[in-house]
Amino acid sequence: MQQLSAMDASFVYLETPHTPMHIGSVAIYDPSTAPGGFVRFKDILAFIEARLRGARSFRQRLVRVPFDLDHPYWIEDPEFDLEFHVRHIALPRPGDWRQLCIQAARLHSRPMDLTKPLWEFTVIEGLDNIAGLPPGCFALVCKVHHAAIDGMSGVEMSAAVHSISADVAPPPGDDPWEAENMPHVADLLARSYFNSLVQPMRVMETIGRSLPGMGRLAAQVGKGDVSLRSTRPAPRTRFNGKVGAHRVWDAVSFPLREIRAMKEAVPDATVNDVVLSIVGGGLRRYLQAKGELPKETLTAMAPISIRQEGEKAAMGNLVSAMTVGLGTQIKDALERLRFVHDEAANSKAMTNAVGAKTLSDYSQLMPSALAGLGARLYTRLGAANAHAPAYNCVVTNVPGSRVPLYFCGARMVGMYGSGPVFDGMGLINPVYSYGDTIAISFTSDRDMMPDPQAYAEALRESYEALRAAVERSAAPSAGARRAEAGRRRRAAGPKGADAAIPAA
Incomplete structure (x- = not known):
């Protein structure tokens, strides 16, 4: 048995019929590379x-403590199927992109069975009419509960069922997995009692570790090196209320080399800054078209992985977070990128001052029973409609493979993400x-975003606007270099002249 951390358990407590707390992906494969040219x-x-032994999450299920007196445990499921x-x-004809988006959203909206290992794979055939893809492709829609993995450990789970060649031979060696018996209620209650005895020491230890970081943050704020502007509440939008039971999903892809080229327009900017600014531009266009654009900048919560090198295969969530302004109040795309870069740099400085891992440790301080009760009351009372949001949306960046991946011999031709709202x-x-691509996917509540195609188009327009702005900013520099070269030639005089003097 292995107990969930407080952060992992919080995703279990937040689970309701309207708010399933799983993350996932939509991968598309070309079966022509598989043995025989097809996959059954x-x-x-x-x-x-x-390949089940490649990730522990495949065969571990939750066991909850009675009355949620303590955080749940993982055990090796004795009834795994x-x-x-x-x-x-399979999709009905014609099997186009919109049909795939609707089906992926429908699958994502359904809660998972918490009495089973917390993952589901759905193979979708019939993708015969998607631009840029050969007919006969199939998709794999993956769902994994957020209590089991975060984005980075999800990459490890994905690696268990993918290879870098079309070879379908099983990995060598025996599978050492063994099922566990279900624990008795008395054992779970005894464990919760002893855990409650050491909880005060955990509180004092966490507070003690955070004090030096708080001191550093106060000093940096006092010197003006760090601003506390990212701690202010975000403006309210249509995305910051009580969600319903239905979802929408879509994705847009861009050339990765173009995104990398865009970041060069702002010194020290990153690919993540460019992505955040594109999302900001997309939200600006989408909300402006509905007459709902706030005057203040919208903000995004961006998870930060604190997973160490030796923890890549560990279950659960090893993340902290930062809040970044998206520059939705700025019309010029390049100016928005500069704004986002400054916001991200300031938020990173705040997080580094205190320590990302220390911030995540604070989730351990809330008693489990109160955490579960608070989450349920928050949903039932509709409290989200009664206060200013801490942030408007989430933007999470998961690095993927640079080389082609294969599933059951079929080559992956597209990879997209989905997440909980x-x-x-x-x-x-x-x-x-x-x-060589990067995809911005999105999941939203269907009542909040009844027209996902409009937001997808807004993201494309935001990308094009930023690319055009970067090209315009580079054009004067190129013109200045050409003018300087012409000045040098004129100063040198006619070719071969004896009096030619090189320009300084």
Whole structure:
């Protein structure tokens, strides 16, 4: 048995019929590279079964403590059934992108069975009419509960069922997995009692570790090196109320080399800054078209991985977060990128001063029973509609593979993300990079965003506007270099002249 951390357990407590707390992905594959040029469902089952040992999350289920007196535990599921977790459906003709988006949103809106290992794979066939993809492709819609993984450990889980070649041979060696018996109630209650005895020491230890960081932050604020502007409440938008039971999903892809070129327009800017500014431009266009654009900047919560090198395969969430202004109040795309870069740099400085891991440790301080009760009351009372939001949306960047990946011999041709929305935060933008592309996906509540195609188009327009702005900013520099070269030639005089004097 392994107990969940307070952060992992919080995703269990936040789970309601309207707010399923799982993350996921939508991957598209070309089966022409598989043995025989096609992939059967039974081949997929055998392929996954041979690789279950690659990630512990595949066969571990939750055991909750009575009355949530303590955080739940993971055990090796004695009733594990692979065919419960891997499903198979097909799109009706013509099998286009919009049909795939609707089906992915429908699958994502359904809560998972918390009495089973917390993951589901759905194979979707019939992708025959998607631009840029060969007919006959299939998709794999993955759902994994956020209590089990974060974005980075999700990459490790994905790696368990992918390879860098079309070879479908099972990995060598035996599977050492063994099931566990369900623990007795008396054992769980005894564990919760002893954990409650050491809780005061954990509180004092966490506070003690945070005091030096708080001192550093106060000193930096006093000197003006760090601003506390990112701690102010965000403006209220249509995405910051109580969510319903239905979801929308879509994604747009861009060339990664273009995104990298854009960051060169602002000194020290990063790819993440460019992505945040594109999202900011997309939200500006979307809300402006509805007459709902706030005068203040919208803000995004951006998770920060604190996973160390030796913790890549560890279950659960090892993350902190920072809040970044998206520059939605700025019309000029390049000026928005500069604003986002400054906001991100300031937020990183605040996080570094206190310590990202120390901030995440504060989640351990709330008693489990109060955490669960508070989450349920927050949802039932609709409290999200009664206060200013801490942030307007989430933008999470997950780095992917630079080389082609294969699933059951089929080559991956596209990779996109999905994520949970909940009361007070009805829009999440997972960002996945794969090969030479980077994709901005989004999941939202269907009542908050009834027209996901409009937001997808707004993201494309934001990207094009930033690219054009970067090109315009580079044009004067190129013109200045040409003018300088002409001045040098004129100063040198005619070619071969004896009196030619090189220009300084």
